[in-house]
Amino acid sequence: MLIRTEAPADLLAIDRLLKNTFPTEAEANLVMxxxxxxxxTLSLVACTDEGExxxxxxxxxxxxDGQDYNWQGLAPLVVKEEYRNQGIGSDLVKEGFESLAMFGYPACVVLGDPNYYGRLGFVAAEQHQMRCQWEVPEGAFQVKALVDGEFSEREGTIEYCAEFLEL
Known part of the structure; x- marks a missing residue:
């Protein structure tokens, strides 16, 4: 398996993967x-040895709270069904963290399963007095500092790009 940044030749394969995995085309439309x-900011793919x-x-x-601290939101994450439960999603996210930190992006947020994302170092945003712009179940909105001390003296509402409002 190879993890790399997306290339123009991957766009149709990514679109197809999103449309075949999620119940609606919302995620595919969001990515586009x-x-x-x-x-x-960053888009990574995992490929088989054959390039799929x-x-x-x-x-x-x-x-x-309207301030840009170079923080990033992780969404979406998708793994083709027959390749799930092999650590591929985790590997993709970890590679993403390394790249983001290397390029000066100090934090990441995610809205998702706390059991899954907790294994990747995310913690409930409430622990840092932060919250999602939408009403979500407690613990579902999570944050991860990629640089030590990034959350010191920061709190408030985290907002995604406008494209997320169209979901």
Whole structure:
């Protein structure tokens, strides 16, 4: 398996993977709109040795109370069904964290399963007096500092790019 940044030749495979995995086309449309509007910070794919795209993760900008601290939102993360439970999604996210930190993006947020994302170092946003712009179950909105001390003296509402409002 190879993890790399997406290439133009991957766009149709990513779109197909999203449409075949999620119950609606909302995630596929979101990814396309983020890409088209320049709100894609990092997009990674996992490929088989034969070059088939089997997983994808995207990171896009978020703000804290309207301030841009270069924080990123992880969404979506998708792994082709027959490749799940092999650590591929975790590997993609960890590779994303390394790249984001290397390029000066100090934190990441996610809205998702606390059991899954907790294994990747995310903690409930409430622990840092932060919250999602939407009403979500307690613990579902999570944060991870990629740089020590990033959450010191920061609190408030985290907002995603406008494209997320169209879901």
């Amino acid at each position: 709109k983020l890409r088209e509007n320049g709100h894609l 795209v089997i997983a994808h993760v995207m990171f896009s900008p978020v703000t804290l």
